[in-house]
Amino acid sequence: MTITTQKPLTWTTICRLDDLAPDRGVAALVDGRQIAVFRLSWTDTLYAVGHRDPFTGANVMARGLVGTRGDRPTVASPLHKQVFDLSTGEALDYPGTSLDRWDVRLVDGDVQVRPVEGVR
Secondary structure, three states: OOOOOOOOOOOEEEEEHHHOOOOOEEEEEEOOEEEEEEEOOOOOOEEEEEOEOOOOOOEOHHHOEEEEEOOEEEEEOOOOOOEEEOOOOEEOOOOOOEOOEEEEEEEOOEEEEEEOOOOO
16 A cells, blocks of 8 residues: 655745835745736735746746736736736636646735645
């Protein structure tokens, strides 16, 4: 009998909140994975998604253009401008394609992330 255990989903501190410029992304390396973290000015909400653009394979999402589509916070790839919902990672015009999504929280001024269940 083989027992497989998965690494627990732990929180990782990546920076201080003051290090994040509103409406600009930053890239971080967490457990060997590149992620893009965003702080939105109009809601002061934090989001974290995979840094890899699924359409090109390039790690560029932190350089994307932040905005909204309706009431959905979005980031557009800087390469071909595909738009992704920051809350879900979903490509809005291409069902079935998405960015990895990370939970993000603020603890005593520290921005912390962890992969959403299923993202390893």
